[in-house]
Amino acid sequence: MNSELSERELQILLLVAQGLSNRQIAGQLDISDNTVKVHVRNIFAKINVASRTEASMYAVRHGLIVVENQSAAPAPTVAPPIEPVVAVVSLPPTQRWRWVAAVLGVVVVLGVGGVVWWTTQPPVAPVIRQQSSAPTRWARLPAVPDPQPDQQFAVYAGQLYVFVGNRSAQWLQFNGATRTWQVLTDLPFVVPTGAKLWADGAGLWVVGADDGDGVWRWDGQQWQRQPMLPADVTVAGVVRVDGALLVLGQTNTAATMLTTWTLAPQDQSWQSGIDFAPALANPQLVVLEGVVYLFGDGVHVWRLDVMTQRWVADRDLPFAWSNGAVTTVLGSILVIDATTPALWAYVPGQGVVSKQIVPTQIALGRQVVTWQAQLIMPNREGTVINVYQAVYQTFVPVMP
Template sequence: MAEEEQVTLSEREREILRLVATGASNKEIAQQLFISPNTVKVHLRNIFSKIGVVSRTEATLYALKHGIVEPPIPAFTSETPLEQNNQPFPTVSQSPGRSWWLSWRGVVLLIGAIFGITLLVRFLILPPQMPSDTPELQSAQRFKALASLPIGRSGMAGARYEDQLLVVGGRTPQGIDGAVWAYGLDQDTWEARHPTPALVEKIGGAILGERFYIPGGCFADGQASDMLEVYDLRRDEWENGPVLPYPICAYAITAFEGRLFLFGGWDGKAFISSILVYDPAFEQWKEVGKIPLAYERLYSAVVNNKIYLIGYGGETQTMPQLWAYYPNREPEQDEVWEKRKDPPASLKPIAMTALAGNLYLVGESQNPSEKKQQTLWAYLEASDEWQQIASLPTLMGEEGLLLSTDTRLHFIGGRWDDKEQETHFAYQALYTINLPVINR
């Protein structure tokens, strides 16, 4: 592993990350390390913040990529028993004439494991190519209706925190409110939390540690706010943070390496192209650059230590554009923006998120002669290509939320036909498979 990663993570954090990669739960990690589950949670939040991931799946991929853990391919020897998933392999006795068989068996198993991993990546991260008469059946099997929002909502902020999805503020059929709802991923129920005093819409939010940061927003009269609302996730309390340099709403926001990155937005008069960064350690905002264009719609997500930004609309841009932003590059010395392959020109972006190293985009067809249709697309970074995944069984409203968990994408709310929607459904983007250990 590179020296940078060694400095970034402490030995305890690396130890916990290795256990996460084995599939161990917080309770199991706590038992193995003789610490409390709450201590494990704190370590995981710090680890996720440092390496720029939001789930155990992404953390495992990071650990594999950077050599913190080895790929799960058993190496058989005749000297010591091996373990996989905490299940011991039997010790192999050293009898004459057996060494060639062990070597041959190891090669076969290695080839089989590599082939199996290739199939898993091909068929589980993205749906397999199927005959033309089966895609609708496949999509129906992966989509699942979940508990609806207590009230229709659009223009809200949302995030995943531990085993919950949070939805804050936005517009309802009765107007803008500051309600906070928490969805239990295990219980499939919504619970009310302490509301925010800010009554704004067209907001976004990001979590750093145990705090949910929501900057700006649009008031009912269309004017923008310069407030920073901070939600203490553990205490269920709100407080004000440092005000922004100027009012802003309808922006894109992302947490990256312990800081907030806020891209573009509406300042009450026009769409702007500024990039603001907030560092909670210094409690101040700083303008660090510009986005390529002043877009009307912006969506951002972190993949592989860079921030991807999709922009759409504005005075000069009617087709979606994809850009990769490198926050750690020096603007004076390096090019901080890289152009990547755009989504199909016929799509109007509705929402975007990241999961397991891929971007997922919901797009709506802009062809007026076609029936309204929304589709789910994935951006494959390695090949710089977009792939259509599925058609949405239920139309997602504009200014709704697309949130990711360990294996699922959650589609929540939005405005459709001038009405705020209560819709909540999920798409199974990844499958996890427990492979049995065979003892002879």
């Protein structure tokens, strides 16, 4: 695969494999026909196919869908998941419709005045579907040689990498055919404890390298040095949004708050941005549909409002989260609670819509990456690499 498919592209690929036309996909996803055409063209280029049939076969080979009857060779259909990552949500009618009430006015002093005012029902929390994930969904990858607690995983261009950390210049790539980790040529920098990774179709970034201020980008061929962070910044998280790299961190002079720094492609230095107080012990950043969300200790969730230049509270979690990781899965945010352990599906503006209880023998940590329709979740010590064999589907609220 030339480049990792985005969540929207994966969603459209599954619909293409079901035999839907561009117009049908556009109607189902509420987007234009031209937008679907652009996505399909990009998908074909990324997975190196020339037709919808080849794209469907690609989805079959990579386990994204299954064929119900191999002998009859029917069109492939999306495999019904045993435990989908995002569950069906059943919402009360008041959550789906904004009811309008008109109230007649009252007689005021010298005359009769008519006043019509509008109101809406208060938001109602979604029904949380809870289930246990079957142990058969869980597997393990071979452990990394000489595992370290601060080793970090990343997926770029369909390949799974691990950076050893502990001020090492070593990184490895997983070979799916032999199920072994292959040591690559040493990095031109070291990865200390606290460095953060970000990967998307444009590259793989290591932020906080060397003495904590180094920034490097891998384009699939070579490592390129990027403008350095301010010397006193301690990196807490990194994402890329609208083409710009965004770092959340704190400085020695302002240890009680977090600040964002951004690096746009045309910039030669980092620009300080929006403050967040107080500082969080385990901040986690995630990007969903171009919006940055921040999870931290406790029940609160915040989103970055670029119009008002401030962090705005979103719907709270139904539990105090302090130990785990977050990632995005087809239109929702997957919150991993390593303490319970459990997987929670969070939809901005609605809150948590589903919960999956993880078998107690599965030890989770503070990392998660998505690789080949699977969630890779190592434990805190780095000695166990858990694999959750997920089947991604998109679910919408249903009428009760």
